[in-house]
Amino acid sequence: xxxxxxxxxxxxxxxxxxxxxxxxxxxxxxxxxxxxxxxxxxxxxxxxxxxxxxxxxxxxxxxxxxxxxxxxxxxxxxxxxxxxxxxxxxxxxxxxxxxxxxxxxxxxxx
Amino acid sequence: xxxxxxxxxxxxxxxxxxxxxxxxxxxxxxxxxxxxxxxxxxxxxxxxxxxxxxxxxxxxxxxxxxxxxxxxxxxxxxxxxxxxxxxxxxxxxxxxxxxxxxxxxxxxxxxxxxxxxxx
Numbered sequence: 001x002x003x004x005x006x007x008x009x010x011x012x013x014x015x016x017x018x019x020x021x022x023x024x025x026x027x028x029x030x031x032x033x034x035x036x037x038x039x040x041x042x043x044x045x046x047x048x049x050x051x052x053x054x055x056x057x058x059x060x061x062x063x064x065x066x067x068x069x070x071x072x073x074x075x076x077x078x079x080x081x082x083x084x085x086x087x088x089x090x091x092x093x094x095x096x097x098x099x100x101x102x103x104x105x106x107x108x109x110x
Numbered sequence: 111x112x113x114x115x116x117x118x119x120x121x122x123x124x125x126x127x128x129x130x131x132x133x134x135x136x137x138x139x140x141x142x143x144x145x146x147x148x149x150x151x152x153x154x155x156x157x158x159x160x161x162x163x164x165x166x167x168x169x170x171x172x173x174x175x176x177x178x179x180x181x182x183x184x185x186x187x188x189x190x191x192x193x194x195x196x197x198x199x200x201x202x203x204x205x206x207x208x209x210x211x212x213x214x215x216x217x218x219x220x221x222x223x224x225x226x227x228x229x
Contacts, residue, residue: 044222045205090154098169100157101147
């Protein structure tokens, strides 16, 4: 099975742009969709990006997703950072019907 | 509105068993695959098990294979996770989640139920 590697933490100032990476250890990142979930403390995860770059209704367009085959990674980019964006983010993908989550990234907006 | 409500969590001794339930509403349950995902205290998300829309196909993470059984009752809109031979490392919040066909993402999650395994 493959793994998805995320930075443990990232930080950026309000109003700036931050990118969180998700690198697939084996297999092609483009072969199966990547999703991104936001999880606030004490709450269930919610989807901010699905199918690599799609936003569910209600998610602001400050959130965007992309895939880079050259680095075999996916990225979540949040622009115009707000203090409310400070929380945990997880990437997720699958292969051979096995679902895999990244280890999660704690975003600090300071 | 989709609603997923887990129940059945609690405190159990190592080696014991527990059955989790997930009551689904607000969508045609029988048309969607479902999964269980867990989160140990202070840790990340871990996929545990999944079942096809009919229940005819089931999958498990290596960490629970042979000890956990996922099932569903489409007539009752219910998803289950039977857990045997529980270990301390199974301590976690267990979420049920609705899976979107073909792309495999989790569109809706329950609020979770806490399982604590004491050693």
